[in-house]
Each structure stands twice: as structure tokens, then as C-alpha cells.
Amino acid sequence: MGMPSRPTLIVRSLVAGRRSVVSSTAPRSAPADPASEALGGARLLSAYRTMVLARALDERCLALQRQGRIGFYAPHSGEEAALVGSAMAMEPDDWIFPAYRELTVALVRGTSLQSVVDQLFADAGDASKGRQMPNHFAFREQHFVSVSSPIGTQITHAVGAAMAARYRKAPVATITYFGDGATSSNDFHAGLNFAGVFRAPTIFFCQNNEWAISLPRERQTRSATLAMKAEAYGFPGVVVDGNDVGEVYRAVRAARHRAVAGEGPTLIEAQVYRLGPHSTSDDPRRYRNDQEVEAARGRDPIHRLRTELTKAGAWDDARDAALVEDLRGTIAAAIARAEATPPVDPLSLFDDVFARATPRLEAEREECAAHPAAERKSP
Amino acid sequence: MTELTLVQAVNRGLQEAMRSDPDVVVLGEDVGVNGGVFRATEGLLKEFGADRVLDTPLSETGIVGSAIGMALYGLKPVAEIQFLDFIYPAFDQIVSELAKMRYRSGGQFPCHVVVRAPYGGGIKGGLYHSQSTEAYFCHTAGLKVVIPSTPADAKGLLLSAVADEDPVIFLEPKRIYRSVTGEVPDGDQRVPFGVARTVRPGHDVSVFAYGAMVPVATEAAAGVEAEGISAEVIDLRSLVPLDEAAVLASVAKTGRAVVVHEAARFCGFGAEVAALLAERAFFSLKAPIARVTGYDTPFPYALENVYLPDNGRVAAAIRATAQAG
Numbered sequence: 001m002g003m004p005s006r007p008t009l010i011v012r013s014l015v016a017g018r019r020s021v022v023s024s025t026a027p028r029s030a031p032a033d034p035a036s037e038a039l040g041g042a043r044l045l046s047a048y049r050t051m052v053l054a055r056a057l058d059e060r061c062l063a064l065q066r067q068g069r070i071g072f073y074a075p076h077s078g079e080e081a082a083l084v085g086s087a088m089a090m091e092p093d094d095w096i097f098p099a100y101r102e103l104t105v106a107l108v109r110g111t112s113l114q115s116v117v118d119q120l121f122a123d124a125g126d127a128s129k130g131r132q133m134p135n136h137f138a139f140r141e142q143h144f145v146s147v148s149s150p151i152g153t154q155i156t157h158a159v160g161a162a163m164a165a166r167y168r169k170a171p172v173a174t175i176t177y178f179g180d181g182a183t184s185s186n187d188f189h190a191g192l193n194f195a196g197v198f199r200a201p202t203i204f205f206c207q208n209n210e211w212a213i214s215l216p217r218e219r220q221t222r223s224a225t226l227a228m229k230a231e232a233y234g235f236p237g238v239v240v241d242g243n244d245v246g247e248v249y250r251a252v253r254a255a256r257h258r259a260v261a262g263e264g265p266t267l268i269e270a271q272v273y274r275l276g277p278h279s280t281s282d283d284p285r286r287y288r289n290d291q292e293v294e295a296a297r298g299r300d301p302i303h304r305l306r307t308e309l310t311k312a313g314a315w316d317d318a319r320d321a322a323l324v325e326d327l328r329g330t331i332a333a334a335i336a337r338a339e340a341t342p343p344v345d346p347l348s349l350f351d352d353v354f355a356r357a358t359p360r361l362e363a364e365r366e367e368c369a370a371h372p373a374a375e376r377k378s379p
Numbered sequence: 380m381t382e383l384t385l386v387q388a389v390n391r392g393l394q395e396a397m398r399s400d401p402d403v404v405v406l407g408e409d410v411g412v413n414g415g416v417f418r419a420t421e422g423l424l425k426e427f428g429a430d431r432v433l434d435t436p437l438s439e440t441g442i443v444g445s446a447i448g449m450a451l452y453g454l455k456p457v458a459e460i461q462f463l464d465f466i467y468p469a470f471d472q473i474v475s476e477l478a479k480m481r482y483r484s485g486g487q488f489p490c491h492v493v494v495r496a497p498y499g500g501g502i503k504g505g506l507y508h509s510q511s512t513e514a515y516f517c518h519t520a521g522l523k524v525v526i527p528s529t530p531a532d533a534k535g536l537l538l539s540a541v542a543d544e545d546p547v548i549f550l551e552p553k554r555i556y557r558s559v560t561g562e563v564p565d566g567d568q569r570v571p572f573g574v575a576r577t578v579r580p581g582h583d584v585s586v587f588a589y590g591a592m593v594p595v596a597t598e599a600a601a602g603v604e605a606e607g608i609s610a611e612v613i614d615l616r617s618l619v620p621l622d623e624a625a626v627l628a629s630v631a632k633t634g635r636a637v638v639v640h641e642a643a644r645f646c647g648f649g650a651e652v653a654a655l656l657a658e659r660a661f662f663s664l665k666a667p668i669a670r671v672t673g674y675d676t677p678f679p680y681a682l683e684n685v686y687l688p689d690n691g692r693v694a695a696a697i698r699a700t701a702q703a704g
Contacts, residue, residue: 095451095452097448126485127484127485127487128483128484128485128487129485129486130485131482131483132483136483138483138485138487138488140484140487145451145484145488146480146483146484146487146488148475148476148479150476153471153472153475153476155444156440156443156444156445156448156472157447157451157476158448159441159444159448160444160446160447160448160449160450160451160452160456161449161452163445163448163449164448164449164452164453164454165452167404167430167431168452168453174448186440186471187440187441187472189438190436190438190440190441190444191441193438193441194435194436194438194441197435197436352481352484353481353482353520353521354481355544355545358573358619359623360623
């Protein structure tokens with residue numbers, strides 16, 4: 001098994017945004033038999049590094065929010081294997097319809113860490129021009145579609161895009177991410193139903209993290225599993241251990257093969273646990289106990305993969321310490337750069353409402369410009 | 380030129396758009412085999428096939444949500460909502476997703492969907508086949524809202540809607556789907572957004588209307604002419620963007636304004652027109668602005684004709700406005 005010879009270089013490629021973690025390790029081939037596909041060797045190490053980066057970013061961003069340096073943050077700790085494994089199974093031409101806990105997916109697809117951090121700071125470097133709260137990313141180049149806050153609305157979008165791809169005869173699949181709570185939403189039903197009827201090449205990737213803010217999974221639905229809901233829509237649903245990056249990868253890879261082969265959609269329920277709060281506005285001690293969280297920490301996907309890699313002789317404590325230190329430095333540099341980036345231009349407020357501003361919007365822009373600059377404050 | 384009804388003109392507009400661009404697809408309930416409950420999509424399935432004319436399951440959020448996904452991928456979907464009254468399951472998709480996609484992504488993800496819906500009363504449709512709730516959509520930044528009142532505008536505005544880069548709510552006055560006929564230019568003849576149409580010129584009172592109220596306003600204006608009142612009728616036809624210049628120019632000439640719509644009065648589109656005049660034409664006004672609208676009640680079944688503005692109510696408002704001050 002290959003050694004992680006240049007972790008620093010790979011992390012820098014994230015910052016530069018020119019290469020993804022995936023493409024910086026090994027070119028992918030598409031074997032005929034999806035069951036034979038597995039994450040191994042350099043790609044498994046790459047997966048591990050991204051998972052550690054994701055965790056380190058979570059820790060840092062929670063602190064940034066507490067310090068008042070960013071306005072909000074939705075952590076993904078405990079879901080790293082599900083995020084990385086699923087993202088690595090998709091191809092560059094595929095489309096991603098994320099919820100708000102999927103920044104790691106964008107990183108895997110080659111979005112730079114700097115772009116992610118700039119969005120959190122809503123600064124002039126933000127690809128979305130400071131229009132949204134933190135975690136509501138949009139990265140065109142990576143087909144990482146704009147995130148909204150209403151729950152489940154992206155599910156039908158993924159189905160429509162998949163239908164469009166098939167209409168264009170493109171070998172493309174779409175994947176949409178959502179949580180256990182979203183399975184109760186209107187668009188979950190509409191999206192899965194449409195996908196079944198139109199045999200859309202879509203993967204419904206449900207991260208069942210046990211909690212929809214304060215509501216536990218068993219209060220969301222009486223279904224024994226979330227995956228079994230697929231049966232009623234006429235396509236397969238599978239449960240995977242979301243703490244096992246390899247299992248997630250294989251399941252999504254198989255679903256992707258099905259999709260592009262014209263065999264229709266798949267619902268995947270990745271069973272994970274939300275180790276942190278729903279968001280920085282949430283106090284989970286109000287609705288769940290510490291023993292439950294501690295038990296979940298015993299199943300931590302990062303610990304699990306580290307143990308696996310160490311047993312295989314591909315990793316050790318010294319490398320791990322060096323990686324963590326290196327990633328923390330990289331994250332700190334991205335934050336420093338974001339904090340040195342100017343705020344968004346106040347008069348950009350009127351851009352992108354329409355392709356071209358209407359006369360009314362131009363008049364409002366002039367009205368806004370007439371206010372003294374000192375009265376304007378960036379978020 | 381071809382003589383068509385308004386609904387036939389919608390049909391020709393869709394046909395023309397689909398012939399000229401393979402990215403245009405049509406989806407909705409009963410739009411394929413059945414040709415739409417009003418026959419607006421008749422013949423499209425036969426000509427363009429099931430890949431481009433999609434009979435969908437009965438879910439408005441599914442129709443608009445999947446249309447959004449198609450548009451993000453690069454297609455130009457035209458979604459039909461069977462009646463405007465049934466659009467609310469898709470309201471979240473329209474106001475939270477469709478309207479905001481371009482803005483919230485900083486311009487990275489334009490999202491061009493045309494949502495067509497028959498709207499308005501006068502067909503004995505009761506509460507849920509009659510409402511005129513265009514103001515909900517006009518109030519949402521990021522949506523364009525247009526309403527034709529003639530066959531030529533139905534086709535011309537629809538072609539503009541499909542060619543536009545922004546989401547468009549295209550509302551069709553079903554009451555006059557078949558009662559109004561007119562000459563419609565052949566081919567890809569577009570009517571631009573943001574330009575009002577002067578239906579009849581006049582110099583005493585300006586009457587602003589749109590959709591099915593345009594014939595009502597025109598009839599009333601013609602009726603008061605014998606009384607020596609010269610009423611100018613302007614079909615707004617593009618509510619967002621609104622041709623503010625045309626509204627202001629007309630009132631600069633007449634000094635008197637009547638706004639007619641079938642939607643409820645409170646916070647209706649007429650309030651915006653009245654506010655525009657109060658803000659920017661105040662010193663031209665010689666009389667209070669009048670609004671002739673549906674009442675602030677739910678839409679009634681048996682009393683539909685009491686609720687809807689008619690010739691008598693509009694004529695009375697024109698007279699009162701002409702004589703005031």
C-alpha cells in the first residue's frame with residue numbers, strides 16, 4: 001500500500017483550487033463490474049486526509065462563530081465518511097444538489113478551501129457574492145448547486161437535472177443530499193415519485209444522522225428504515241454504515257452505475273450520527289443526553305479509518321500528528337486571507353436579481369448610492 | 380397573420396418555441412395525451428414526442444421543482460400549472476428556489492423556467508378555479524410576471540418568456556381564452572416585456588387594466604365616450620417589469636387615473652400603480668385615483684358576477700373620476 005508521501009502538497013492543491021483531492025492522487029477508471037470497485041491504496045489515504053481536513057475545519061469554524069468572526073456555522077462532524085465516500089464515487093460531469101452540511105463534498109470535487117472559507121466570511125472573494133448565510137454554498141465549476149435553507153427543496157431539482165441529462169443523452173448522474181428530517185418533506189415525496197416514474201438517473205443520498213434539530217429519527221417516521229421508502233416508489237433503497245467510507249463509496253458507485261445505465265434511481269440511507277449541534281444556534285443538551293453522544297463517538301468514522309489504515313501499516317501516529325498540524329496551518333492561512341479580503345460592494349446588492357437590472361432596480365441602486373457610505377455596513 | 384383565439388395563440392407560441400429550440404420542453408398535468416385541460420398544449424405530444432412533452436404525476440411542487448433542475452442543467456422548461464389556484468404546493472419552489480437561484484448563487488446558477496397558469500374568474504369556477512393572485516408573485520424579487528389580453532400578445536409575450544433569461548410567471552386569462560380572437564403574426568414575432576400597450580387613446584381619464592379586465596375596461600371607455608368623456612385605456616400586460624414611463628406619461632396627459640383588476644383590492648397590483656402615481660405624478664393629478672377591483676372576500680361561486688368588475692362598475696368609476704375635483 002502506498003505511503004502518503006506529500007500530504008502538504010495535496011492540501012495546497014485544495015487551497016489553490018486547481019485540483020481536487022481525488023484527481024490529485026490517482027486517475028479513476030470505470031471497471032465493468034461495480035462490485036469490484038473499492039477505495040484502496042492512495043485513494044483511501046486521500047479520503048482519510050479529506051476527512052481529517054473536514055473535522056479540523058469544523059472545529060475551527062465553531063470557534064470562529066463563537067468569537068463572532070463568522071455569523072453562523074452548521075457542523076458535519078460524524079458525517080465525514082458518508083460525505084467523502086459518496087463524493088468520491090461521483091464523476092466530474094455529475095451534478096451535486098446539496099443541503100447545508102456538504103462543504104466536504106465540494107472540497108472532494110475540487111473546490112478550493114479558500115472558496116469555502118470566503119463563503120463563510122461572505123467577503124468579496126465569495127463566489128456567491130455574500131448573498132447567503134454560511135454553509136449555503138454554490139460552486140458552478142464543480143456542478144455544486146446553490147444551497148437553500150428550506151428543507152428538501154433540492155431533491156426535486158436533482159430529479160429534473162437528471163431528466164435533462166438523460167434527454168441530452170449525457171452519461172451523467174445527479175446526487176442529492178438531505179437528512180432524515182427531509183424525508184418528511186413535500187419534495188422528498190415529489191422527487192422520489194417523479195424519479196421513479198421517469199426513471200431519472202438520480203441518487204438520493206440521505207444522511208440519517210438521527211436528529212432533525214431536536215426531533216429524533218423515530219419521531220420523524222414509523223418506517224423501520226428510511227431506505228425502505230424507496231420500495232413504494234418502485235426502485236431500490238439501501239442502508240449503509242455511514243461511518244464506513246469504503247461501504248459508502250461502493251454503494252454510491254453501484255447506484256451511479258445503475259443510474260447511467262438507465263436502470264433508474266436509488267435511495268441510499270447512510271446511517272451516521274450528528275456529533276455536534278444542528279448549528280451554532282442550537283444547544284443539543286436540551287434534547288439528547290451525553291451518554292448517547294459518547295456512544296456515538298465510539299463509532300467515529302475518522303477513528304475507524306485511522307485504525308484501519310494503521311493496522312494495514314499505511315499510517316501511524318507521527319504522520320497523523322503532522323497531518324493535523326499541517327491542515328490547521330492551511331485552514332488558518334485561508335481564514336487569514338479571508339479576513340484580509342474586502343467586504344462585498346454595497347451596490348452589488350442590485351446585481352443578479354435578474355440577468356439585467358430592470359429600470360426600477362437601477363433607480364433603487366441610485367437611491368442607495370445617494371446614502372453616505374458611512375451609513376452602510378457589511379454583514 | 381392568422382386569426383386565432385387566445386388559447387390557440389398560446390398553443391402556437393409553444394409550438395413555435397419548441398420548433399426553434401430543442402431545449403424547450405413542456406411539462407405538467409394532462410399536458411400530453413390530453414393536450415391540457417384547456418387544450419393549450421394540444422398537438423405538442425404528437426409533434427415533439429414524450430421526451431419533450433411530459434405528462435407528470437399530480438404534484439405542483441414536483442412539476443416546478445423538476446423544471447428548476449432541468450433549467451439548471453440547461454434546458455428551457457415551460458411548466459403548466461393547471462389552474463393558478465393550484466399553484467400553492469409549488470409556491471415554496473417558486474418563491475424560495477426559482478426566484479432566488481440566480482441571486483443567491485451570485486449569478487452562478489441562472490434558472491430560467493416559464494410557469495404558465497390560467498387565472499381569473501368568469502367561468503363559474505368557484506373558489507378554486509377563479510382566483511387572480513398575481514400580486515403574490517409580483518411581490519417576490521426575481522420573478523417576471525406577464526399577462527396577455529389578446530391573442531397576438533399571448534403568443535408574442537410567450538415567445539419572449541421562453542427566450543428570456545429569468546423566471547417568468549405567465550398568467551393566462553382563461554375567461555377570454557376563446558371569447559377573444561385576433562390576428563396573430565406568424566413565426567417568431569416577440570412582444571417585449573416592460574412595454575405597455577395603448578388599447579385606445581384618450582385625454583380625460585387614464586384606465587389601467589390587464590388580462591381579462593382589458594376588454595371590460597375598453598367597453599366601459601367606449602360607453603362613456605357618448606357622454607363626452609375621453610378615456611385612454613392602457614393594457615399593462617407586463618406587471619414585472621412594469622412600464623412605469625407609460626403609466627406616468629398617460630397620467631401626465633389626463634391627470635386622472637382608474638385602475639382595474641379582478642384581484643382583491645387590498646395590497647393588489649392596483650395599489651402599486653396608485654403608489655407610483657402618488658409618488659411620481661402627484662402634481663399632475665386632478666382627482667383621487669380610483670380602483671375597480673374584486674372585493675376583499677374569497678372568490679364566490681354563486682355571486683361571481685357581483686364580485687368581478689364589470690362594465691357598469693368601471694364606467695361609473697371613469698365618470699366619477701372624470702368629474703371629480
